Amino acid sequence: MGRNILIYCGIDWAERTHDVALVDDGGQLLAKRHITDDAAGYKILLGLLAEHGDTEENPIPVAIETSRGLLVAVLRTGKRKVFAINPMAAARYRDRHSVSRKKSDPGDAFVLANILRTDMHAHRPLPQDSDLARAVTVLARAQQDATWNRQQIANQLRSLLREYYPAALVAFEPWKNGLCRSEALEILKAAPTPSRAASLTRTQVQAALKRAGRQRGIATQADRLREVFRADWAHQPPAVEDALGQQMLALVVQLEAACTAADNLAKAVEEAFPQHPDAEIILSFPGLGVQLGARVLAEIGDDHTRFADARGLKAYAGSSPITRASGKKSSITRRWVKNDRLNHAGYLWAFSAITASPGAKAHCRRRGDDHGDWHAAGQRNLFNRMLGQLYHCLQHRELFVEQTAFPIELAAAA
Template structure:
C-alpha cells in the first residue's frame, strides 16, 4: 500500500462504532463514535472530510482498517468510495500485546486507533478489499449459501442413515447400488411412507408404485416395485412396537429436513448458474474442460472480476492454495503445501475441477500422468494440475480469450504394435 497522509481505523460493534484517524507520525487527529445507520456513516465520513490538509487531499484517499471483510458497515463504506482494508482480529490482538504486553484491557477507542496505526506502520502487508462488480458480489453470496446448503444436506443424510440403522436397516442398503443413494427422491418418498421395518413389510405393491411415481420415476416401475417389495419382506431385527413408532416419527422428521436441504441446494445452484451466465466473462470459464455452471460460478465468485487483483498467475495460484511455500529455519528447509494462507473454498473447488478434467481433457490427463510418473501423489498431482489450469485462466482473462487446448503439451502418441 502506498504512503497516505492520513490513516483511519474503525472498531465496529452491533450498535456503536469507534472511528480514529492518525497522521503519518501516529498523532491522533480525530476520533468519533457513530451508530451503524446511514446517518451515522455519513457522520463518520464527514469527520474524515473535515481533515483537509491540502487541496490535493480527498476523503477517498484515506484508507480505513476494520476487523471485517463483509457486512453492512463495510458495504456502506465501499459504496461511498472509501478504501477498506480488512485486518484479522488475531492480528489486532498481537499488535495490542506488542504495544503493551502486560495490559490485557480492551478499549474500543483504543482499538480504532490501533487499527489506524497498523495501516500506518505495516500497511504494505495488508491488502484492501478488491473492487468487484455488484454481479460478482451477488454471485459470491449465492455460491457460499449453496455450499452451506450442501453441507447441511450432507449432515441430514448422515443423520438419516444413522437413524435408519436403528429402525429400518434394509432401507440403508436398498438404494446403495444407485447413484445418489438416500438422496434420491424415490428413496425419501418410500422411507417417509414407511420409516420402520414393520411398516415397510406391510407396504403393498400398489403403495410402493404410487410412491415411486410421486417421486418422479417413470422407467422400470414394475421391476423396481417388485425389487423393493421383496426386499422389505425379508425378516429383520425390530424394536418393540411403541419404540419403533417413536423412532419412525424421528426418521420422518429427518426425511423432511433432508428434502428441504436438497431443494435449497438445487434452488441456490440454479440461481447461481443463471446469474453466472449474465457475466461477460462466463464464456471464458465455460471454455475450460471440466467447468460447468456451478464450478464456473464458484470460480468467478471467489476470484472476482477486479482486473488489478492478481498481477501474476503465481499470485492467483497462491491465493487458491495451488502453490507451495518454503519453511526455513537454520539448517532446516521444507517446501510445504499451502493450507491456511489460502482461500479454502477456492482450493476445494479447484480439487474437484482438476479431478473432473481427467476424463474430459486428454491434455490434462497427460499432464496428471506425467506428474504421477515423476513421483507426485494423487492430491499433489491434482494440485499441480489446478495451478496449471489457473495459469491458463489468468492468461485468458487478461487477454479476453477462450481456452485453447492446443496450447497444452499433448500426450506422446503410442506407437502401433
C-alpha cells in the same frame, strides 16, 4: 485539508454499534466516535471522514475486521480502499500499544488505524469487484453451503437408518443420490419404520413413487422395494423402533428443505453466472461447468488488478508449494493458509479435468512417473498449472486452447 493519504481510519465493528478512530501520519489520534449500526450512524461516519479531508478523488483508507455487511458496503462506494484485517493479526498488533493486554473497542479502532499507518503496504485492500461478480459470489457460496448442509443431514439420516432400518439403505442403494432423491424421502415418510415398510401394499408404494414425480418403471421399482422390505431383518423393540421413526421423520423434513434450497440456489447460479463477461473464458477450461466455474469466479473475483501475477493467485488458492528453510534444513510442503473454498473447488476442477482433457490426464501421469507424485499431489500440481493458465486467459481475454496449454504432454501421449 491538503494531504497525500496522511490520515487513516480504523473501525471496530459490532452488532449494534461501532467505534471509529482517525489518526494522522505521525500516529496522533485526531478523532474518535461511537456510532450506531444504521443509516444515521453511517451518515455520522461519512461526515466525520469529510471533516478530515475525505474526498471522492482522495478518500481516507479504512481498516475494519470484516469484509461483509452494510457498513462495508457503504464504505466501498467510490475509490475508497477498505482493508479487512484478520482479527488474529489485529490482536498481535494490539500488544504493540499495550503491554498489559487490556482490550477496549475504542482502543481496537485506534490499533486498526495504526495498522494502516505503519503497514498498509503489507495488507491487501478489498478487491473492486463488479456488482454482478459480487452477486455471483453470494449465490455460489450459498449454493456450496447448501450442498454441504444437504450432505451433512443425509449422513445423519444414513447413520440413523443403520441403527434400526437397514432395509431402507439397501432399497435405495441402486438409486443415484440415494437418500437425497424425492422417491426415497416419500417412501420414508410413508413407512418410517421397517415394520410399517413390510406391510406396505403394492398400491401404496406405487402411490409414493408417483408423488415423488417418478414416471417410468413404477411397477418394477415397487415390486423391488416390497421384496427388500419383506425380507428377514433384525428389529429394535417396538417402542424404540417407533421413537427412532419419529426422529427419522424430523431428519427427513430437514433433508427435504436442504435439497430444495440447494436446487433453487443452483438454478439461481445458472441464471446469473453466464451473464458475467468472464464466464465464457472460465467455461472454456476442461473440468469447469456452470456451478464449479461460478465457485472459481466467486473466489477470485473480476478485479484483474487484485493479484500482481499468477504466483499471487496460486498462493491465494493454496495450490503452489511453500518452502520452509532453517539453517541446513529445508522442506517443501503444501500451504495451510489459503482460501479454502477456492482450494476445494480446485480439487474438484482437477479431478474433472483429468477425464475431460487428454493433456491434463497426461500431465498427472507424467507427474507420477517422473516425480513420484501421489494422486493428490498430482491433482494439486495440475490445479496449480491450470490456475496459472486461467490467470493468463483472463488477463489477455483468451479462451483455453488444449494444444497451447499442454503441448509437451500431448506430444508425449501421441
